[in-house]
Amino acid sequence: MSAGETLFLAGVDCAFALAVPLGAVLYLRRVRVPRPPVGTFNGRDIAVMMGFVLALPFLYLALPGAALPAVLGLVFAGGLTVGYQPIVARTLPRWAAILALLGADLTSRLLLGGNSPVYWLANSCVVGLIVVSATNLNVQGGMRLRNIAWFILLLGLYDLTFATVLPLTQRLADAIQGYPFAPSAGLRIGGLGAVIGMGDLLAYSLYTTAAYKAYGAAGLRTALPLVVVFGGLVPAVTPPVVGWLTGHTPSLVPAQVVFAPAAFLGYLALRRRGPERRMREYLATVTLPAPVVEPAA
């Protein structure tokens, strides 16, 4: 990997690692997602989420080639309509926007190919919006920084295991890249390429948003640099550095292996400030714009 390629990768990864979490924080400040009458996230939900993380790659790999984009397309459409119902309350315009976005993703892939910057921008836009909405469904549903720090730590162990002991991560990356609705963001321009997984973006977004909810500006000041440095920069520059040091360049450095310990230490540092703010305490500090209500038929 040349210096230019590394620089491109680091720049794009850092840009996504910064933009998506900031989008999620902005959403948290401006939009309230509906929540069920009873229920808040707890440690057992993290265990369930971890179960999904373990099972999904196998499902992805088991699905026949054409089925995977279809499944992902349906999941994305569902995720977008749930997440953006509070912003576009009217069903018709909301679905029109979602279908237009997914249509742009699909047609750009079919017409321009998997290396087209247009396709990557469209797909990244879909993935970014999904991550912003999923983050807020979780954090506004009561998921706490403590839960997320532990979740990311487990994710780091998982990534380490599946990148080294059971090389599933690379197979999965190869399997999904270039498909319409690939669960990853990135950009390809000419011979340069950068990809960041949707799971990684979700981890960064959850961490940043929960840190902001829990500790306000101090949480954001701690989380964002950690995300950009250990989520965007370090995973991008590690392969050439390792190659330069050892003579063997690893093809893939799972981002969570680098980010998880840093994120956990960041959580421990923030915890010294006191207990996390509850959602009710956070809500007492913000003024929301008037809710968007769908007019009666």
Added chain:
Amino acid sequence: MIEAGIRQVRVALAMVFGRPVNPRLVERLIGDALATIEEFGAPGDDVEQLIDGPFADPAERRDLQTRALQRTARRLAKRSVFYRERFAAAGVDPGALTPDSLRNVPVTRKADLVARPRDFICGRPQMVTQTTGTTGAPARVWVSRYEIELWPALIALSLLLRGEARPGDCMQVNMSSRATAAVQEDVEVFRLLNAATRVVGQVPPDESLDHLLDTAGVTPTLLSGYPSYIGQMVSAARRRGLGPDDFRLRGVYLGGEVLSPALARAVRETFGADQVADTYGMTELLPVGGRTCRHHHLHLDPNMGFAEVLDLETGEPAEPGRLGTLAVTPYFPYRECMPVFRYDTRDVVRALPERLDCELAAVPAVSQVLGKANRLLDTAAGLVTPRDVAEALDELPGAEWPVRYRAEVVDGKLHVTVVAEHASPVDVTERLGARRIDAVAEVVRLGPEEARALCPLRCDLEEKTFVRGAA
């Protein structure tokens, strides 16, 4: 979050399909609700759907009611000697009953329950409770362990989601110690809510006030009792110069007797409670209960039982606007040990239209209880209900609650004898006249024993203590 969702679905399915509800499941749901309120400060969106239950949907209600009645009747035919005989004598097939054909089953009266208690038992009895006996011989009702565990859990969840009780609250219970199920229920409800209870009973009212003022431990924030007894507490508080700033009460729950607007206002003003709730409950009907809305409708929980208004004259279902007695069938699986079917409470209510315009419009309603059927006053000018008289007399100038009176009809005219210190017969006739009740009034001054003999009330189930005597 995911577990809580699964638990909600499991409870909802049990309610819809009439399967026994695991009390542990409901208790865990309370834990979920407590965690939700701790995190968010309030339950989430659409909480009304969870509180009101599946029977609140008018489109589904008829079908659910039919299935619940058939399920309840089938079980009674199988396990209750009394109802096996009754269904056979009436020639009805319990599995084919509908809300319309229900009228073919004769109503059950309190006398049946008193005469043949053993023949009503369908489950394993764990605890006996009994009616206060203020309207005749007390009936004993056995409840099972399942009922003892389930009812408080369902009530606690409902109170918590409605915001009527919360962790850290303290409920002072001023009910008669005979109402063991209700008292035990209150203690358990507040334990489940991480809240406290003070079971005080019907001790001298001044001692109950001392409990309300006691800042050691947890000071009461909620109070429950009978209107006549709480009326005595209001009078005692006013005598002692106590006012809203002296108490920490947020809510007062009254039931078992007629609560007049005047007394409700006095309770609110004296104790500073924001909410003075007029609730309906009866030992024989547990766990079916009712709440009164701001429009003074009595809304009975349709998820727990089937309520009918039986016309006073025909005994058939009453048309809207007509007076009738309230008959209730608690459903299985909520009532399992000593259930009743079409239990005629003899409480007179007015049937209301199906569509109402109040904050509880989703829940079917009747009018507030107007009095017992045998206490209706059939005057030449029309029927006068005990509520009509009680509400008028509670407004007398200088009224000291509870106002005791005797009302009877002589030659078609209402004669009212009121025990009062400061009111005159003219005051009485004026108050009644304002309600278009023409009456002959007499005001008497009686000692406590004579007053009780004239008009016994639930507050007369008093409990003696050594506290005042030892002073």
